[in-house]
Amino acid sequence: MEQFTIHMTVSPHSKVTFQLTYEEVLKRSLMQYEIVIKVKPKQLVHHFEIDVDIFEPQGISKLDAQASFLPKELVAQTIKKSFSGKKGHVIFRPTVAQQQSCPTCSTSLLNGDFKVTYDVNRDKLCDLLVANNHFAHFFAPQNLTNMNKNVVFVIDISGSMQGQKVKQTREALLKILGDMQPEDYFDLVLFGTQVQSWRGSLVQATEANLQAARDFVQRFSLDEATNLNGGLLRGIEILNKAQESLPELSNHASILIMLTDGDPTEGVTDRSQILKNIREAIRGRFPLYNLGFGHNVDFNFLEVMSMENNGWAQRIYEDRDATQQLQGFYKQVARPLLVDVELQYPQDAVLDLTQHRHKQYYEGSEIMVAGRIADHKLGSFKADVQARGEGQEFRTTCLVDEEEMKKLLRERGHMLENHVERLWAYLTIQELLAKRMKVEGAERANLSSQALKMSLAYQFVTPLTSMTIRGLADQDGLKPIIDKPPEDSLPLEMLGHRRTFVLSALQPSPTRPSSDIQWLPNQVTGVDTDPHFIIHVPQKEDNLCFNINEEPGVILSLVQDLDTGFSVNGQLIGNKARSPGQREGTYFGRLGIANPATDFQLEVTPQNITLNPGSGGPVFSWSDQAALRQDGVVVTINKKRNLVVSVDNRATFEVVLHRVWKDSAVHQDFLGFYVLDGHRMSARTHGLLGQFFHPFSFEVFDLHPGSDPTKPDAAMVVKNRRLTVTRGLQKDYSKDPRHGAQVSCWFIHNNGAGLIDGVYTDYIVPDIF
DSSP, X not given: OOOOXXXXXXXXXXXXXXXXXXXXXXXXXXXXXXXXXXXXXXXOOSSOOEEEEEEOTTOEEEEEEEETTSOHHHHHHHEEEEEETTEEEEEEOOOHXXXXXXXXXXXXXXXXXXXXXXXXXXXXXXXXXXETTEEEEEEOOOSOOOOOEEXXXXXXXXXXXXXXXXXXXXXXXXHHXXXXXTTOEEEEEEESSSEEESSSSOEEXXXXXXHHHHHHHHHOOOOSSOOHHHHHHHHHHHHHHHHHHOGGGTTSEEEXXXXXXXXXXXXXXXXXXXXXXXXXXXXXXXXXXXXXXXXXXXXXXXXXHHHHTTOOEEEEOSSTTHHHHHHHHHHHHSSEEEEEEEEEOXXXXXXXXXXXXXXXXXXXXXXXXXXXXXXXXXXXXXXXXXXXXXXXXXXXXXXOOHHHHHHHHHHHTHHHHHHHHHHHHHHHHHHHHHHHHTOOHHHHHHHXXXXXXXXXXXXXXXXXOEXXXXXXXXXXXXXXXXXXXXXXXXXXXXXXXXXXXXEOOSSOOTTSOTTOTTOOOXXXXXXXXXXXXXXXXXXXXXXXXXXXXXXXXXXXXXEXXXXXXXXXXXXXXXXXXXXXXXXXXXXXXXXXXXXXXXXXXXEEOSSEEEEXXXXXXXXXXXXXXXXXXXXXXXXXXXXXXXXXXXXXXXEEEEEEEEOOOTTXXXXXXXXXXXXXXXXXXXXXXXXXXXXXXXXXOEEEEEEEOOSSTTSOEEEEEETTEEEEEEEEEEEEOSSOTTTOEEEEEEEEHHHHBTTBSSOGGGGXXXXXX
């Protein structure tokens, strides 16, 4: 999946329209093209619409659309689709009621992938588009006989595969064995510290052999290390011997498939040597497909190895559907139709040709070639295709249908010309970047230079380029940048310093100048120091305060959204040094922020910030400047100062870092927690702070002197309870973590009794998450 990220801050009370235009080359797989649109508004949308228009010169043969996140009856009501000739149309327009997860819910059903799938007519063996001295050749012949195949599966059984990975691998292999054709030949190779093969040579996919293979798959045990080089060489040896010693198998389509979840740790471990060994062993005879299971693999290494050997690499994500991902990959290569495919063009007529030799062509896929046509050579332009199929040679010649091209140009004009040329440029850049991965030094620099030049000329965002947004600038006059990270880089949000950009409001708010980048609300709700809770009540333009007196180690629930499960809990720590007889002060020394809907967890201490600590996520210090994103949660770390957490556009929180300094009354670093915006949280949000996110009011009367002449007492009615309260001062450290700002408030005694729901001990929880 392509990943582009941009961060902006939108001014209050402003209306902003975002329009994203992007291009994507659709690759045919399993008899269809697929358009995937991520649908995740995370709120009910009054006007939600996906409108898809399709134009295909060959004519559309089928069209479908699916929204897996909706019940079947709603799919039929909300999705309309139609196609005729070259045009297709899909519209998805759910009403607010149709979006609701239940009739009275404010949560949305729209959470998943909206997929449009279609295919085109295949009346001709190949299709040629020519415009503006560029051509695009689409080759997807139909009605060919499936070739018999020789396939060897090379499987990592190192210790890191234990648990769900090996379970899903077994399930996938059992399903794949069930899909083998009777005339196919196969074997299995397993590698850990040692390398073992099931048979050591190819055997026919008879029912008896398949059952024996299933038994082997179900009972193999895991080994320790990862002898990747040895496992691959054993698999290659089996295929090579079969081709050399068994003439009846030499005409089959041979395929090598390797699955691993880690780096080589046994035998040959030097990557460059492994690449050389595999390249010299295969010698271009058959393709190698590498499957990288999870995020602990060196995917670039697997990708280079596959590309050097006429295959491709695919990442298998650790998820519940990993079995289906493995099966889905196998289906793409399960039915080879042609091998040694070469698309040839007149040498004097064609310039700058993209890849036109392919080791194998599979049922349901498509081969794309593009290039430039030399001046005045259109008349001699044609394409000759030769390959080997099941039991026979395959040859055909493709010519340009000039009348059809003239008709298309009248229909689509400049759009078609632009499309063909940009497709050529895109394929060329991708091939340059792929070659660049395999070389070093001057050759790599030359390929980088060529790819960069073309990327800038055609305005493609690649790992070598960035995109600048016009009309916006930050406080230093710099414009926002969109980058495209390479496959194995950290997410964009973790790559370093992040600037904030402000979109000007249509009617600027009088309380916030548009140039105030670091704006925070004038009054906030939060908890800080020993721990003093400040509740801002905007309806009264006043504040309420209370303390919670508990022992170090106690964990308190600060925010708990009962609808979504989102929570913030805080653990108390004690003051390391205090005077004899002085009450031990307590402060928040650990915060746990969790969003179960997306498996997000954030642990914050005065020393570290840890993302998803239960699964070994990245750890940051307060010396870092970074922005982290996981689904709808964005965490911004501002070096040695604070961090800001934005949750699904529903709430924004700030954690303030308090460092011990000379003569400080507190002798231990601690944290403060503030709610910058919480009014979009559900009505069932609770916790010591969360229960005050939604409007409430109070009345104060009978003002009279208290025990301290500087702090008057009064009577208060809040939540239908009458309390005695005292006027006093607390400090808000949300803007100035060292000195703070004085806040006047009505202080509620006895651990907030009468103001908070229940008693304060109701908010003690057993765990930080």
